[in-house]
Amino acid sequence: MGTVTRGTTNPNRLRRMDRWIAATHGTELRRAADPVAVDLGYGAAPWTAVELLHRLRTVAPRAHVVGVEIEPARVAAALPYERAGLVFRHGGFEIPIPQRPLLIRAANVLRQYAEGEVEAVWHRLCGRLAPADPATGARGGLLVEGTCDEIGRRHVWVALGPEGPRTVTFATRLGSLDRPSDLAERLPKALIHRNVPGEPVHAFLRDFDRAWAAAAPYASYGARQRWIRAVRDLTADWPVADGPVRWRQGEVTVRWEALAPRG
Template identity: 50%
Template sequence: MDAVGRAGSAGASVAGTPQGRITRGTTGVNRLRRVDRWIAAHAAARVPGCLVVDLGYGASATTSLELHERLSRANPAVEVLGLEIDPARVALATAQLAEARLAGPTRYGRAIASDARVSFALGGFEVPAPRRPQVIRAMNVLRQYDEHEVAGHWATMLGRLGPGGLLVEGTSNEVGRVCSWVALDAEGPRSLTIALKVDELGSDAMEAPSVVRERLPKALIHRNVPGERIHELLAELDRAWAIEAPLADFGAVQRWVATAGRMRAAGWPVTGGPARWRLGELTVAWSAVAPAPSPAG
């Protein structure tokens, strides 16, 4: 959606026009399951009755309905607001929500209780909402923007968060098996998470963990070149995965857990532990992958 600072208070953009550009809108059932699972475990999403914004949900209500379902398991009073800058998408998602409430499971996603706190509205990076959200999820949105635009859009969204709030911004492939995201708070970017369907690693579609290079967040995707930290991380991750090949007989998950442990032992600031690693995740502190400063002049 633009350096990390404070934006205005609640409400829409100055001219009343949503900030941003219309995305392709591609979405699908379960595409964002990995990031949803990670958000659901975060303290920001467990604040009773918190507001969570699904920014740029795309051409259907699917991802917003799924987000609500996953978060409500631990936080029954959670509220999800889907925002799009295309009025036609807002109208369609609202109609799909009504259908999901009445008819149970539909092709748009899962059934939803009649009193579930889900809604859709027109909005972009300015995040117009009735109150400050605790979480903003902006997946597959900044991919179409230029790298120099990222920091400003981060700042705008961060300026809308409530105290202790969380911004999650990243990219996934179309079926959700390869994805990555940056987690940000009021101080800026805090971590990068890579999440893979690890039992497909080694296949033609996912030859090695570095397959995520094609789905890195916009702030990093063009930095996967020699001399940059993200390039070093992915190269080291591939090496660690290869070294742990003997564990393949015990399953891909065991091999991934060992790979994550090896990365931590090598000095990478890997957070979490086996419980998260078994889900195919690897989270590192942002300082380990932050882009190198541009040369002066």
């Protein structure tokens, strides 16, 4: 179920997303009896699935990854890369595995879809996630859906749980950034057409640019210190959901409800 993507990919393209997942979702993966992660739409080469397994196992040694692709030839090409903890399957948004995964990562998959199709895809994928368990405090599975540039310098993703969208994360290689609104071109499909006056994501990027400009004196200490200062100023008006540990990585995460499209 779904449409074949262009399939373009590069080694290390999704490193920022993977590191964020490991840092923020590692506890859920570690304590799960069967920590399954899905790399949905990995593309013409299996590099991202191989790398996801490596990065998840640094925080959850029992994690295993299923690479899912809708193009049969890509699945056949990936089979020689199977190993303990890594398999490849033909399929799409139905997620053709028996388990309820703790993670579905869908990077650069929905870019080619219409904005009006995104909500239904999110709903279908969230419905496949492992459920939350109030008795244990487990938050359930996580869907991470977003877009990045060809070599992974700039990336924006939405994190969703079984209940729906939770947060939006902006991540960048700080040395390549002129201003935060440069990340607008990598907004996921649910937000990229909403970067117009009157929409929350447009206001957020406008305020981020202003905070970045005000933090210019910190540039003498490096782009990282300027970014940290700018994000700290943003917290006065926006519900930033992370802290300096993640800001130092060139990230900032904001609650979804603050950026959700109007209407």
